[in-house]
Amino acid sequence: MTDPGVPVVIVHVHYADVWADMAREIATAFDRPFGLVITCRDDGIALAEVRSPHLVFARRLRTENRGRDVLPFLHALREMGDGFELGLKLHTKRSKHRADGEDWRRYMMDSLLGGEGGTPAALRLMERDHELGLVAPLAHLLPLEGRIALNRRAMRRVADRMDIPLDFEELTRKRFAAGSMFWFRRKALRPFAKTVLDDLFPKEKGQLDGTAAHAVERLFALVCERSGYWVTAAEALPDLLAAPQLDAATRTALTESAVARTSNPFALPISRFWGRHPYLLLAAHHAYVRTPRPVWRIARQLLRRFTLDR
Template sequence: MSINESPRPDLEETSELPVIVICHCHYEEVVDELICVLDRVPDTAQIYVTSSNPLVLSAFKSRWKRCKVSLDVLATENKGRDVLPFLRVLALLKLPDDLPILKIHGKRSLYSPSGEKWRRDLLNELIPSEAGVQKIVNEFGNSPKLAMIGASGSYVSDLGYWGSNQRRVFKFIRSAGSEPASVDLGFYAGTMFWIRSQCANSILSNVDLDQFEKERGQRDGTYGHVLERAIPMMLRSQGWSLREIGDDTELFPNKVRHRKLTYF
């Protein structure tokens, strides 16, 4: 059953606000690694795994052993990589405001020899331990204007990281009601992050799902690359704040203008 046809998963009833985890996995060989990382989430977590690979989905279902943490799998088409499946799940869940959502994926950067390390570094920072996850969740509770939290060092604003995406990013930001002249490049490279639910929903309401291209191994210029940049930029333009793990100060593009990623 495709995610488009799946019934909406019900949020588990709990005395605490649930932590929502949306994980996309394309490669069966990283399933065990992802399960090991996901096992660090608190019992209030609800996990949704998407994939176009039925072997990945069956592996998650058979290997997940946390009876107190629900894990649902949803089949997707091989399109939009980790971004389109994330948006599809958001559309199904119709989450209320102020829930922390973790977006992760089984990234394998086939054009970088450091791709495996990049994935592990991002995952280990975003889900460091159960106590570490609770600390991140508390940041959202204590800071009502906090929109997103990314791994340390993942927020970049060097103008070279525009790639071929600037025109489409500005078009998206205009469609969302902001002026491109008022925004500056700044985004979480790798597209893994924590995000407040109403911020994620506001992105969903402005996205054109038909803009996602068919998968052809593209390295730049896709709608997914556009949204990777546009999501934090749009939220900043609307008055939301951004942070990185381990730093409770607000992120600004000018603070990290000369930061370079070491993974490629």
């Protein structure tokens, strides 16, 4: 095993062609030692190499195609154990249900890998402040309010398994790292490595919400905070790095200020519609799982046009 001080990039690769682009981006982002762990459903799939003289190790773990990128990440956390301290969680996000899925992935990756001197800015801050547990992508530390309805039951199951008390009224005032990509401190996510959640993840059927993967995505930041660490987003990094010292009040003020003035260009008007009408969202979800896919695609296009007009 390598030096625990070497950051590790953990990537779930579902789309090999997307990974080829990501491998090049990762190679150019680091001018210092780093490690790589790839989770993939099939050992036989040919994957692009990360061609960098700074790559000190590369490891590939075979994982079942279940739980999207989340369950493979939990497997990687358990497999790596205490062999590293800081990590970057990525995945070959394509979001085929959206026309801008590729742009969305690049937007998040650019904000997480961006920095000066061959060290991503998020990594610089995490090495400076050992109480920082997670850094979300630019404009992706989003409110949980309006994003719990379909995931309440799954979040409860995951939290109960991990012995984490959940107050859903309190959760509506919290934020989560949307998109499931972020820098993290291993100790901040240790509860996920200590708990086996595999049986809570259903088989993949193209679910858009309401699964254990969506529940865990909404709990990553909360678990960090419950573990005694703080959470921020990429838009706050310049101010945080420029601050002469970071006490709790300064961290909160700079993070909240940066998040408040940064809009997410990938948030659809329909998302705001669902946030205002959670019961309609529940009804639409049940209709989705029972409706033939061609019919649902037409209905979704009509609904999106309706909400855009409003």
